[in-house]
Amino acid sequence: MAKSKTPAKRARRAEANRLNNKAYKSRLKTAIKKYESALKEDSQEAARDNLLQVTSLIDKSVNKGILHKNTAARRKSALTKKFNSIGQ
Numbered sequence: 397m398a399k400s401k402t403p404a405k406r407a408r409r410a411e412a413n414r415l416n417n418k419a420y421k422s423r424l425k426t427a428i429k430k431y432e433s434a435l436k437e438d439s440q441e442a443a444r445d446n447l448l449q450v451t452s453l454i455d456k457s458v459n460k461g462i463l464h465k466n467t468a469a470r471r472k473s474a475l476t477k478k479f480n481s482i483g484q
Contacts, residue, residue, distance in 0.1 A: 417462050424453050428475070435478055447479050 431446035451472055457463040463471075 420457060420460065420462055424450070424457060427453055428471075431475065432478070435482055438482060440482065443479055443482065447475060450475060 427446070427450045431443065431450050434442040434446050454463065454468045454472055458465050458468045
């Protein structure tokens with residue numbers, strides 16, 4: 397642990413940020429799993445709703461600095477491709 401006040405506070409904030417980021421990533425992964433389970437059930441309406449929700453969460457994670465914008469774009473593209481493949 398740091399000896400003076402400023403680095404100690406910085407360490408506390410870093411730990412709090414790490415936990416917040418971890419929780420947000422977990423929430424995102426859960427939403428993606430829910431979307432993929434809707435795809436397996438072939439329920440197009442539920443899958444569409446879940447896709448919109450996941451896309452929104454991915455965009456928010458970019459704004460918060462949790463995901464890089466290219467990573468987010470790649471994930472959204474892959475999820476959209478899966479959705480489009482069930483429509484055919």
